[in-house]
Amino acid sequence: MADLREQRVCIKFCFKLGKTAAETHQMLKQAFGENRLGQTRTYNWYKGFKNGRTLTDDDDRSGRPSTGKTPENVAKVRDLILQDHRLTIQHVQHTLKLVNKEFYRDVLRRLREDMRRKHPEKWHTNDWVLHHDNARPHTAYIVQEFLATNKMAVVPHPPYSPDLAPCDFFLFPKMKIKLKGRRFDTVEEIQAETQTVLNTLTKKDFQDAFEKWQKCWDRCMRSQGDYFEGDGAE
Incomplete structure (x- = not known):
């Protein structure tokens, strides 16, 4: 080429x-x-x-950058290690609840268990699908292996398509409205406020998000893979 x-x-x-x-x-x-x-x-x-990019050189690596390395997390890791030098990486990750492939696999385990308890009819027929984006923990081998072993059907997510991800067009904007312009001293404060936002979501909020998700996919299919912005495929 x-x-x-x-x-x-x-x-x-x-x-x-x-x-x-x-x-x-x-x-x-x-x-x-x-x-x-x-x-x-x-x-x-x-x-x-x-969107403002100026360089024409290719990126050093593909994929979503890790968001786990924050000053707060670095300080917490340092404190944990100082308390016990024998701690494993897995223990540190579990303690800090960092989102990595192991953490995400555990999330999927809990999701399957919730489906079994709350929707037994769909559980028995396996009549449900999972949709997540292409974040690195989602595409990791152990996650893909878990999905295949448990025969979990996954909706393929096109790259560079935040308009198709419910978290991007539904959940995160609601959180930004609540958290915008505020300063927090600890990660725990951020987690508490985030949980407050989650607790305010209603059944109708999720129904509206699902309807918008369907409309986004319909618009994507009508475009037949062509690039568009906003309502460009209407």
Whole structure:
């Protein structure tokens, strides 16, 4: 394939000229032929420049960056180790409740148990599906193995598609409204306020989120994989 960085420079150039993502992809097709970047990658780079990205070099690594390394967590880990130098990594992770592949696998175990107790009819017929995004703990091997072993059907999540993730379009915005502009001294305070938000959610809130989730997927399918923003596929 032709120099990828050269094509990314061309995408940035087209964006600055006011070309659309579709026009940019068509121009790459004319210039590079079969060696051009695919449509999805072209649109993703175009969106990056539109959102303020300036560099054309590829990222050092793919995937969502870890959010577990905060000053508060670093201090807690240091205190735990000073108290007991024999602590294992697993014990530290469990104590701090960091979201990693092991933690997420345990979340899925609890989810299956809740399904068994609260929806036995769906449990027996296995008539339910799981939808999560492509965060690294979700795609880890031990998580994928757990899903396969327990025959849990998973809805595939396209990359760079926060509009399809209920947490992104439903849950996180509600939390931001409650927490925006406030300062917290400890992680525990943040957890307590977050729990307060969760406790205010009603059955109708979740019904509305599910209906919006369905509309987002319908819009995605109507676009047939093409890139769009907002109501671009309406």
